[in-house]
Amino acid sequence: xxxxxxxxxxxxxxxxxxxxxxxxxxxxxxxxxxxxxxxxxxxxxxxxxxxxxxxxxxxxxxxxxxxxxxxxxxxxxxxxxxxxxxxxxxxxxxxxxxxxxxxxxxxxxxxxxxxxxxxxxxxxxxxxxxxxxxxxxxxxxxxxxxx
Amino acid sequence: xxxxxxxxxxxxxxxxxxxxxxxxxxxxxxxxxxxxxxxxxxxxxxxxxxxxxxxxxxxxxxxxxxxxxxxxxxxxxxxxxxxxxxxxxxxxxxxxxxxxxxxxxxxxxxxxxxxxxxxxxxxxxxxxxxxxxxxxxxxxxxxxxxxxxxxxxxxxxxxxxxxxxxxxxx
Numbered sequence: 001x002x003x004x005x006x007x008x009x010x011x012x013x014x015x016x017x018x019x020x021x022x023x024x025x026x027x028x029x030x031x032x033x034x035x036x037x038x039x040x041x042x043x044x045x046x047x048x049x050x051x052x053x054x055x056x057x058x059x060x061x062x063x064x065x066x067x068x069x070x071x072x073x074x075x076x077x078x079x080x081x082x083x084x085x086x087x088x089x090x091x092x093x094x095x096x097x098x099x100x101x102x103x104x105x106x107x108x109x110x111x112x113x114x115x116x117x118x119x120x121x122x123x124x125x126x127x128x129x130x131x132x133x134x135x136x137x138x139x140x141x142x143x144x145x146x147x
Numbered sequence: 148x149x150x151x152x153x154x155x156x157x158x159x160x161x162x163x164x165x166x167x168x169x170x171x172x173x174x175x176x177x178x179x180x181x182x183x184x185x186x187x188x189x190x191x192x193x194x195x196x197x198x199x200x201x202x203x204x205x206x207x208x209x210x211x212x213x214x215x216x217x218x219x220x221x222x223x224x225x226x227x228x229x230x231x232x233x234x235x236x237x238x239x240x241x242x243x244x245x246x247x248x249x250x251x252x253x254x255x256x257x258x259x260x261x262x263x264x265x266x267x268x269x270x271x272x273x274x275x276x277x278x279x280x281x282x283x284x285x286x287x288x289x290x291x292x293x294x295x296x297x298x299x300x301x302x303x304x305x306x307x308x309x310x311x312x313x314x315x316x317x
Binding site: 013014 | 164251309
């Protein structure tokens with residue numbers, strides 16, 4: 001082997017110094033690692049919250065049963081309170097009638113308003129006067145003072 | 148979860164070794180950086196793994212190797228670029244003071260790049276990390292005999308390749 005001892009050769013290779021990490025990497029890699037660490041801490045805190053809730057619920061089957069019963073009750077009430085198609089049709093018809101009535105009432109109000117704003121002639125018949133107006137008018141014939 | 152002081156300590160103690168190992172595996176500085184960063188992010192998230200490890204360095208080297216294997220699989224599946232690891236060879240060693248040494252290191256880098264990555268990994272861990280074959284076997288999840296035979300094959304190839312230069316620098 002031309003004096004090429006295996007151990008000597010391996011020692012020769014071992015003596016070759018390996019390149020060191022580029023100096024700029026330290027800050028960057030440690031910053032990334034710190035970010036990863038804090039992100040994990042955040043996720044662990046939310047996991048802890050879930051774990052606490054689970055830990056509270058797990059040994060309490062009644063709490064789970066109550067929650068399930070509440071959901072079932074909400075579902076049933078929702079189904080029961082939903083109107084049938086006939087009820088929906090009736091409600092729509094009733095709403096249309098009510099709209100029509102409101103329109104009629106509105107037109108009547110307009111007629112009354114028009115009547116009130118029409119000027120009244122003074123020579124109208126006494127029965128057309130309101131009673132309070134008549135009492136305020138003076139009599140046309142003057143009464144001579146008694147001596 | 149590791150605090151920042153502990154992360155700094157781990158980096159200062161092991162980053163150079165991990166970097167050199169990754170550089171030897173990937174032959175690519177950018178890939179080495181990404182994998183090294185992955186390793187430290189993983190350490191930051193699950194520091195208890197490292198704290199419970201018997202040999203910190205061996206454990207981190209194992210993490211680096213696993214991260215490299217994962218990265219290679221992803222790359223292989225994605226774009227078949229694994230061959231570029233050997234082509235984009237970067238300086239594995241420090242700059243040499245003498246011309247003969249510089250030539251030898253350059254040839255050694257090239258010879259290492261020609262080794263299959265499994266042999267390269269074993270040779271690196273045995274030569275520069277001075278791990279035993281049992282430790283290498285644990286790290287790479289292979290039988291110790293396989294580690295030993297890979298090392299022997301790798302060293303034989305390097306010796307054949309560097310024979311003409313070895314006598315000059317000896």
